[in-house]
Amino acid sequence: MQNFLDFEKPIAELAGKIEGLRHLDDQSSDVNIADEVSKLEAKADKLLRQTYAKLSSWQKTQVARHPDRPHCKDYISQLIEDFTPLAGDRNFAEDYAIIGGLGRFRGHSVVVIGQEKGADMHSRVKHNFGMARPEGYRKAQRLMDMADRFNLPVITLVDTAGAYPGVGAEERGQSEAIARSIEKCLGIKVPLISAVIGEGGSGGAIALATANSVLMLEHSIYSVISPEGCASILWRSGDQAKEAAEALKLTAQDLEKLEVIDEIIPEPLGGAHRAKHTCIKALGDSIERHLKELLKLNGAELRQKRREKFLEMGQKGL
Incomplete structure (x- = not known):
C-alpha cells in the first residue's frame, strides 16, 4: 500500500476511490467501471502534476524523507556489479550507518560509500537511521585512502539527517572524524562524485560530499541544519520548521542557483519512490557522464579543481 504525505491527501482520496471501484463486480453494476476508473485516474494524474509543480521547501523536505524513497542499498544493488562490502574503521568498530566497498560501475572499478537509513524498523535501528558515528567516518576515510592508492574513482551516496549526536559519539571524536573526512575528500587524487539521494544534513553529509561533482535528486534537500533544528534555535x-525550511534554501533548485551543486537529476512524477528503478537509472546516467569527464584529468588536476570549487563558494557577487 502506497504511503501518502500530508499534502497529498486529495490525491490519496482519489486513489482510494479508484481502488474501491476496481473491487466492484463489473457484472452487477450499472456503471461502466472502466470509464469511471479512467476518469478518476486522469484527474489524479492532473492533481499530482499540479501539486508537484509548486512544492514548497517544507513539502520537498517531506518528500526527501519519504519512507518508501530508494535508499543507498537500492542504488548499489541496481548500479554496482560485484559489490564487495568492506567493514570497520580498524580502530574501534563497524558502523552500519555507512556502507562502503568495492564494485564495478558500468565497466569502471570504483569505491562506493553511502549512508543507509534502513527500510523498516529493524533495519532502521541497525543502521541508526543513517546517522553515522565517528567510526563510520573513519571507515569512509580508510576506503578513500584505498581508492587513492589503487587509483579507483569514488562514488558517495548521501542520505542522512546528520551525524549521530550521542554522548558516546562525541567522546570518540565526532567533530574530528567529520573534519578528517572532509580533509580526505579534498586530498585524494581520484575522481570523487557525490549524489544527495534524500536528505543531506549538516557536517554528516558534507563529510562525504566534498566532491568534484555534487549531484542532487530533484526533491532531495541539503542544508547546514535540519529545519526542526534551525527552528528550535531561532524560535x-x-x-x-516550515519557515526555517524556506529560509535555509535547502532545495536542489535553490542550491543550483547558489552554485553549491553541479546538477539536478529529475525524479519521476510524484517523487523517486513512485518509480524507483527509473530514478536510480537516471542518477546512474548522470554519474557516468560526470565520471567520463573527470577521468580525462590527472590526479593533481582533480585535487586542485576540487579544492578551488569549494574555496570559490560564496564568492559570487563579492
Whole structure:
C-alpha cells in the first residue's frame, strides 16, 4: 500500500476511490467501471502534476524523507556489479550507518560509500537511521585512502539527517572524524562524485560530499541544519520548521542557483519512490557522464579543481 504525505491527501482520496471501484463486480453494476476508473485516474494524474509543480521547501523536505524513497542499498544493488562490502574503521568498530566497498560501475572499478537509513524498523535501528558515528567516518576515510592508492574513482551516496549526536559519539571524536573526512575528500587524487539521494544534513553529509561533482535528486534537500533544528534555535520551538525550511534554501533548485551543486537529476512524477528503478537509472546516467569527464584529468588536476570549487563558494557577487 502506497504511503501518502500530508499534502497529498486529495490525491490519496482519489486513489482510494479508484481502488474501491476496481473491487466492484463489473457484472452487477450499472456503471461502466472502466470509464469511471479512467476518469478518476486522469484527474489524479492532473492533481499530482499540479501539486508537484509548486512544492514548497517544507513539502520537498517531506518528500526527501519519504519512507518508501530508494535508499543507498537500492542504488548499489541496481548500479554496482560485484559489490564487495568492506567493514570497520580498524580502530574501534563497524558502523552500519555507512556502507562502503568495492564494485564495478558500468565497466569502471570504483569505491562506493553511502549512508543507509534502513527500510523498516529493524533495519532502521541497525543502521541508526543513517546517522553515522565517528567510526563510520573513519571507515569512509580508510576506503578513500584505498581508492587513492589503487587509483579507483569514488562514488558517495548521501542520505542522512546528520551525524549521530550521542554522548558516546562525541567522546570518540565526532567533530574530528567529520573534519578528517572532509580533509580526505579534498586530498585524494581520484575522481570523487557525490549524489544527495534524500536528505543531506549538516557536517554528516558534507563529510562525504566534498566532491568534484555534487549531484542532487530533484526533491532531495541539503542544508547546514535540519529545519526542526534551525527552528528550535531561532524560535525555541520546532513548530516553525516550515519557515526555517524556506529560509535555509535547502532545495536542489535553490542550491543550483547558489552554485553549491553541479546538477539536478529529475525524479519521476510524484517523487523517486513512485518509480524507483527509473530514478536510480537516471542518477546512474548522470554519474557516468560526470565520471567520463573527470577521468580525462590527472590526479593533481582533480585535487586542485576540487579544492578551488569549494574555496570559490560564496564568492559570487563579492
